[in-house]
Amino acid sequence: MSAWTRATPDELVAHLRAADPAALVHAIREASDESLVTLVHDVGRGRAVVEVVTSRIGDLAVPAQRDGVRGVVRWESGDPALAATVRFADGVVEPVTDAEEGPDLVVRGSLVQLLRLVAGQLEIAVAYLGRSLEIEGDSALALALAGLFAADGTAPLTGVPVDPRDIDPLDVSRALHGVDIDHLRSVLASGFxxxxxxxxxxxxxxxxxxxxxxxxxxxxxxxxxxxxxxxxxxxxxxxxxxxxxxxxxxxxxxxxxxxxxxxxxxxxxxxxxxxxxxxxxxxxxxxxxxxxxxxxxxxxxxxxxxxxxxxxx
CATH class of the missing domain: 3.30.1050.10 (SCP2 sterol-binding domain)
Known part of the structure; x- marks a missing residue:
């Protein structure tokens, strides 16, 4: 990870594309949030991360979990340059442009959260409740997206998939501090x-x-x-x-x-x-x-x- 944080955006793209999927997941799991923030500290490097990670979602997922997931997902991280759209269909995951097909689901979160997602370390329901993550569109697709990846503590790619329904009440309690009632009402009117x-x-x-x-x-x-x-x-x-x-x-x-x-x-x-x-x-x-x-x-x-x-x- 330290070598990646010193790389130029083009070098970072090359590193991320060439990395063995299991090794990439392991590196993300082992990295601190501070290290991941450093990795994506400017738009050029952030663009490299969102482009490559979203294009490799199929490589980073538990293979059996890809089957049955259908829909178009767009990830947004504030700056328009830090957005990417992918289509899930019949076990295949491929990048698409918004001009080709509008998204069924839009997820708005940080690039660190994107990395934690593919490493099986993001509690999507808790993040949504706490408003550190915004979800617009197909809630069932959002849950399927979170369940694509091996849970932290199990082997990358071949381990036990994340169960997005397994939420810890203590984590929920922490997440709710300062969250407005209207947001909680909207979450509890959704598929979550x-x-x-x-x-x-x-x-x-x-x-x-x-x-x-x-x-x-x-x-x-x-x-x-x-x-x-x-x-x-x-x-x-x-x-x-x-x-x-x-x-x-x-x-x-x-x-x-x-x-x-x-x-x-x-x-x-x-x-x-x-x-x-x-x-x-x-x-x-x-x-x-x-x-x-x-x-x-x-x-x-x-x-x-x-x-x-x-x-x-």
């Missing part, structure tokens, strides 16, 4: 909504505080609004003797009002803020952001029975 909600709910049983939950038998339903189709996502969270279970969709609907202590209705982004420490349950109830039907005390006790990791401000 089920990714975020399902992952957060599925991880909740692992974060029960046994001492706080001891002896509690509470069942609370959640109705999460804000879907563009006007529908509501439904979940039920049960707490019994220190153990939690989660039901979703039709399984949640099967637990009727008489079998619940309470039902909480809120926008999905407010639920996300609640479980990541950016909204307190009491404040949410007092402000009307969390509407509770049934036993409010039971709903509040449920909220305090979980120790989901939260990042300090």
């Amino acid at each position: 909504r089920p990714v975020v909600l399902d992952e957060i709910f599925s991880r909740m049983p692992a974060h029960v505080n046994g001492r706080k939950a001891a002896g509690a038998r509470i069942t609370v339903g959640f109705r999460l609004t804000g879907r563009p189709d006007g529908e509501v996502d439904r979940y039920v969270l049960r707490l019994s003797d220190g153990q939690a279970t989660v039901l979703a969709g039709e399984a949640a609907d099967a637990v009727g009002p008489d079998d619940r202590d309470a039902t909480v209705t809120c926008e999905a982004h407010d639920f996300l803020r609640l479980v990541t420490g950016h909204l307190s349950a009491i404040t949410g109830v007092l402000r009307g952001q969390l509407r509770v039907r049934g036993d409010k005390a039971a709903a509040l006790r449920l909220a305090t029975a979980f120790d989901i990791p939260k990042a300090a401000a």
Whole structure:
């Protein structure tokens, strides 16, 4: 990597084109963010990186992951010179011009993020929530793009592919600092909504505080609004003797009002803020952001029975 940071733009293009794909991924993984910033510190060098890396996405991906990915993706990094467009079709990835075909997906991020993406080190959903990355267009294609590459810690090109649905609540909590509500609302009205909600709910049983939950038998339903189709996502969270279970969709609907202590209705982004420490349950109830039907005390006790990791401000 140090030799690349001293190369001219033309030399950098030659280095990146000639590099063995696995060795290139390994070099990116081993580099610090500071080293990668140095690598792309001017437009000429940045252009070399975006041009070659996007043209080599097919070489850097896990081969089996390319199959089934279809669409045109454009990566933008501020300066018009730092943009490139590629087409995915039938396992083939090839550069195209915007004049040939408009993109199905536009991703706006830094060149360091582009490098981290192909090295399997970018949590695309977390970056999108935190607004360090902007996504416009086909959300499913964005998730497929992130899942093309071998996850960090596994062998480049042949290792376990990144699972873009595997998001850490602590990383989400960190990412949400200072993010405006309108952005969170837009993310949770996109194709990333089920990714975020399902992952957060599925991880909740692992974060029960046994001492706080001891002896509690509470069942609370959640109705999460804000879907563009006007529908509501439904979940039920049960707490019994220190153990939690989660039901979703039709399984949640099967637990009727008489079998619940309470039902909480809120926008999905407010639920996300609640479980990541950016909204307190009491404040949410007092402000009307969390509407509770049934036993409010039971709903509040449920909220305090979980120790989901939260990042300090």
